[in-house]
Amino acid sequence: MVSPAVACPSVPLTQDDLKKIAAYKAVENVKSGMVVGLGTGSTAKHAVDRIAQLMRQGKLKDIIGIPTSRKTHEQAVSLGIPLSDLDSHPVVDLAIDGADEVDPGLNLVKGRGGSLLREKMVESASKKFIVIVDESKLVKYVGGSGLAMPVEVIPFCWNHSLKRLVSLFADAGCVGELRKCVETGKAFVTDNGNYIIDLYFEKDMGDLNKASDLILRLPGIVEHGMFLGLATSLIVAGVEGITVKTKTGNELEVDSFCYTDLRNGF
Numbered sequence: 001m002v003s004p005a006v007a008c009p010s011v012p013l014t015q016d017d018l019k020k021i022a023a024y025k026a027v028e029n030v031k032s033g034m035v036v037g038l039g040t041g042s043t044a045k046h047a048v049d050r051i052a053q054l055m056r057q058g059k060l061k062d063i064i065g066i067p068t069s070r071k072t073h074e075q076a077v078s079l080g081i082p083l084s085d086l087d088s089h090p091v092v093d094l095a096i097d098g099a100d101e102v103d104p105g106l107n108l109v110k111g112r113g114g115s116l117l118r119e120k121m122v123e124s125a126s127k128k129f130i131v132i133v134d135e136s137k138l139v140k141y142v143g144g145s146g147l148a149m150p151v152e153v154i155p156f157c158w159n160h161s162l163k164r165l166v167s168l169f170a171d172a173g174c175v176g177e178l179r180k181c182v183e184t185g186k187a188f189v190t191d192n193g194n195y196i197i198d199l200y201f202e203k204d205m206g207d208l209n210k211a212s213d214l215i216l217r218l219p220g221i222v223e224h225g226m227f228l229g230l231a232t233s234l235i236v237a238g239v240e241g242i243t244v245k246t247k248t249g250n251e252l253e254v255d256s257f258c259y260t261d262l263r264n265g266f
């Protein structure tokens with residue numbers, strides 16, 4: 001059953017509507033008493049809003065949120081969601097977060113908002129991790145959108161790190177650049193005081209686990225934005241309906257709900 005607050009479309013849905021629909025669907029999995037990883041970004045923001053709304057309505061009780069960024073921390077505080085961290089709650093029941101890319105095996109690219117490190121820490125500590133996206137985020141392979149795959153690096157000699165990163169993926173036509181703040185033109189600084197190198201790939205980088213190992217082995221690298229094997233479910237909102245993919249062992253179970261069916265009380 002679709003959440004009552006998700007309107008069934010009678011007018012064309014915007015991308016933000018799709019993000020909200022995916023987020024609300026995911027929040028149906030949040031139960032009272034859960035420790036919930038609160039994602040970051042324009043999609044996850046809707047999930048945090050929805051959790052707070054259900055708490056205000058008394059439909060969710062005793063929720064503890066684990067925010068994945070300062071921004072989400074601020075949002076959750078402003079909405080009155082009780083918060084904790086991984087030191088006090090090392091096991092998270094469920095995390096809900098957006099993604100920049102999702103491949104057919106539920107491997108992700110995250111971090112175009114710069115929050116990849118805390119997100120990966122929280123989501124890898126979660127028993128379940130639901131990824132919520134609109135259909136524009138689906139790619140054939142990681143890096144396939146042609147947009148950035150972010151890598152968090154320490155500021156010391158970042159240009160050296162950039163060159164070493166790029167040289168790892170010369171065969172995939174990789175280029176890299178330091179992320180800068182649009183407003184100031186200065187280096188973008190993460191919540192952890194680090195810089196971001198954005199990598200762009202012309203071709204498929206191949207074995208993702210190998211790519212991950214190569215990146216993480218370089219001194220000066222903190223974390224990369226590939227989330228491999230972490231997502232347990234994916235909720236995709238498209239113009240026609242919602243697709244839910246859930247991992248069961250090595251298999252992916254797929255359910256689709258079209259909005260017309262939902263309107264008719266599917």
Ligand SMILES: O=C[C@H](O)[C@H](O)[C@H](O)COP(=O)(O)O
Pocket residue numbers: 039040041042043044097098099100109110111112113114115116119
């Ligand atoms: O650092 C940002 C996060 O990884 C976001 O989850 C990701 O960029 C998706 O954000 P949005 O939902 O705004 O597209």
